[in-house]
Amino acid sequence: MNLTEKEVLSLLKAEGKELAALYKQADQVRQENVGDEVYLRGILEVSNYCKKSCNYCGIRSKIKNITRYRMDTTEIIQACKDMERNKMTTVVIQGGEDAKLSKEYIGELIRKIKKETKLAITLSLGDQPKDTLIHWKNCGADRYLIRYESSDPDLFAKAHPDDDLTTRLTFIKTLQEIGIQAGSGFLIGIPGQTIEGLAKEILFCSSLNLDMIGIGPFIPHPDTPFGIESNPFDKEVFFKVISIMRLLNPKAHIPSTTAFDAIQPNGRNLLLQRGANVFMPNATPQKYRKFYQLYPNKPCIDESGDDCAKCVQGRIVSIGRKIGTDQGHSLLAKEKK
Ligand code: SAH
Numbered sequence: 001m002n003l004t005e006k007e008v009l010s011l012l013k014a015e016g017k018e019l020a021a022l023y024k025q026a027d028q029v030r031q032e033n034v035g036d037e038v039y040l041r042g043i044l045e046v047s048n049y050c051k052k053s054c055n056y057c058g059i060r061s062k063i064k065n066i067t068r069y070r071m072d073t074t075e076i077i078q079a080c081k082d083m084e085r086n087k088m089t090t091v092v093i094q095g096g097e098d099a100k101l102s103k104e105y106i107g108e109l110i111r112k113i114k115k116e117t118k119l120a121i122t123l124s125l126g127d128q129p130k131d132t133l134i135h136w137k138n139c140g141a142d143r144y145l146i147r148y149e150s151s152d153p154d155l156f157a158k159a160h161p162d163d164d165l166t167t168r169l170t171f172i173k174t175l176q177e178i179g180i181q182a183g184s185g186f187l188i189g190i191p192g193q194t195i196e197g198l199a200k201e202i203l204f205c206s207s208l209n210l211d212m213i214g215i216g217p218f219i220p221h222p223d224t225p226f227g228i229e230s231n232p233f234d235k236e237v238f239f240k241v242i243s244i245m246r247l248l249n250p251k252a253h254i255p256s257t258t259a260f261d262a263i264q265p266n267g268r269n270l271l272l273q274r275g276a277n278v279f280m281p282n283a284t285p286q287k288y289r290k291f292y293q294l295y296p297n298k299p300c301i302d303e304s305g306d307d308c309a310k311c312v313q314g315r316i317v318s319i320g321r322k323i324g325t326d327q328g329h330s331l332l333a334k335e336k337k
Pocket of ligand 1: 056057058094095096097124125126127145146147149186187216217218219220221259294295
């Protein structure tokens with residue numbers, strides 16, 4: 001489906017019957033194009049060391065009052081085996097930009113996970129050189145997830161003292177060129193964003209032809225420079241964005257991102273019924289979770305990997321959906337072949 005900027009804007013403002021129709025249509029488009037399977041991709045937050053100081057992020061380097069941790073290889077492999085036992089088919093290795101997670105170390109880790117499990121591997125380790133990406137792909141990485149956060153040059157610059165937008169967008173192009181499945185997206189309500197800017201962002205994101213689209217609301221973290229900001233939009237807008245993205249990107253994998261549970265209990269369930277088709281349960285060992293609070297009110301801080309796995313299986317059954325049994329690779333990548 002194509003929508004003009006004006007049409008997107010009007011959907012962002014939809015209320016009452018129109019809003020119900022948007023959610024219903026997004027759910028139908030989801031069902032027709034990516035089916036009833038919900039793919040489980042366990043997130044393993046392997047390190048909260050980060051050399052960057054993104055102004056919204058709860059693990060930015062300038063925050064001194066958190067304990068920094070790094071999981072070791074044995075813990076990571078054990079968590080991957082637990083994930084497999086819990087019906088997850090992908091591990092998402094996420095962390096800050098940590099120099100100790102080197103090209104060679106992550107390369108070896110990928111090989112080990114591939115040898116010891118059948119999991120697909122998504123990496124989410126921030127900005128990296130092209131030769132590192134190619135090496136990780138050659139070692140067996142299937143996908144890479146990095147949000148561009150905002151395509152408005154001013155808003156990107158205000159949020160990212162250490163990064164620039166052109167480099168970030170080039171990074172996403174590089175992923176596509178080297179043939180690793182690419183996931184990206186933006187923060188809804190990043191400080192300075194207007195509703196018109198949000199409509200433009202939705203169209204820009206759709207133009208990237210992404211395999212996966214990961215989008216969530218900006219939630220102010222009190223220990224960051226953006227802690228004094230507030231999200232300019234009401235929470236209904238957050239859901240509308242995902243529904244509109246589904247209409248514009250029928251074949252993309254769209255996760256029901258964790259931050260939706262932080263803004264509303266059962267937010268992730270609702271989102272699965274409004275366009276999303278992927279769930280990313282937290283698979284990080286419980287003892288580390290309190291140190292990886294990118295934003296306040298992050299769910300599941302006191303749970304274990306097994307708790308989250310059990311919970312998500314119940315959630316999916318309760319809304320009449322099925323757990324995806326294959327790896328849930330990109331449908332766009334299949335078409336490109
Ligand atoms: N360092 C990696 C991965 C960790 S951050 C990277 O930057 O890609 C993962 C995502 O968390 C970011 O892309 C950002 O969109 C989100 N995030 C961080 N702080 C947030 C906040 N305060 N509110 C909402 N999302 C946040």
